[in-house]
């Protein structure tokens with residue numbers, strides 16, 4: 001493999017007249033856990049969407065293992081192993097936790113070429129078995145037959161994680177995975193993410209506001225401010241950077 005696992009090269013993203021990302025470059029090496037941080041409105045989610053393929057950059061390139069993937073759609077990136085987290089809106093609310101994960105397993109089988117079509121009337125025992133193991137793994141076994149709409153916020157975040165992992169990503173992308181969680185749920189979620197990516201050798205791209213989570217999970221941090229990359233480095237380098245302290249961490253009790 002030449003160059004980084006995944007890189008964003010000189011990304012610009014405009015919403016009409018508004019320049020949201022300005023010349024942003026960053027890299028993800030295999031096995032790295034790269035956390036994108038910055039104040040509200042800095043452009044984190046926008047950059048995340050450009051990396052996952054949900055948004056096309058106005059200028060610049062996304063390169064994975066030497067290939068320019070800037071023009072490939074989100075589902076094509078999922079095939080390459082870029083696993084964007086399923087968002088709450090994409091969980092099928094009327095379906096049970098088990099069925100939601102089964103859909104994700106079937107989606108993966110479909111792009112692996114193991115099934116001709118995405119949808120079928122009922123999942124195979126193999127799919128049900130894998131989905132059940134995934135729920136067990138994430139501590140959701142007791143919610144197996146509960147409709148997603150009746151699952152609490154923290155558990156639904158774990159369900160999204162289970163669905164993302166069912167795609168067997170090489171890069172897991174999580175946009176604020178602990179947002180809205182209680183401190184107890186957050187601690188458990190961090191442990192879970194840490195264990196799963198360690199055990200499966202998955203690289204991670206994460207946006208996160210909670211500095212505890214950032215420093216527990218991140219091996220590399222990139223700081224955005226007003227759509228510009230301020231610094232990218234190890235947690236220690238970022239923690240020590242005076243500009244970062246000024247614009248962001250300095251305002252945070254955890255810094």
Ligand SMILES: Nc1ncnc2c1ncn2[C@@H]1O[C@H](COP(=O)(O)OP(=O)(O)OP(=O)(O)O)[C@@H](O)[C@H]1O
Pocket residue numbers: 015018020038039040041042043044045046047
């Ligand atoms: N669809 C859109 N159309 C126009 N402007 C947008 C759109 N989406 C986001 N923006 C603007 O782009 C800027 C960056 O938004 P973004 O959501 O990427 O920031 P963020 O760093 O993720 O913020 P937060 O931490 O609050 O989630 C903001 O000023 C936002 O208002």
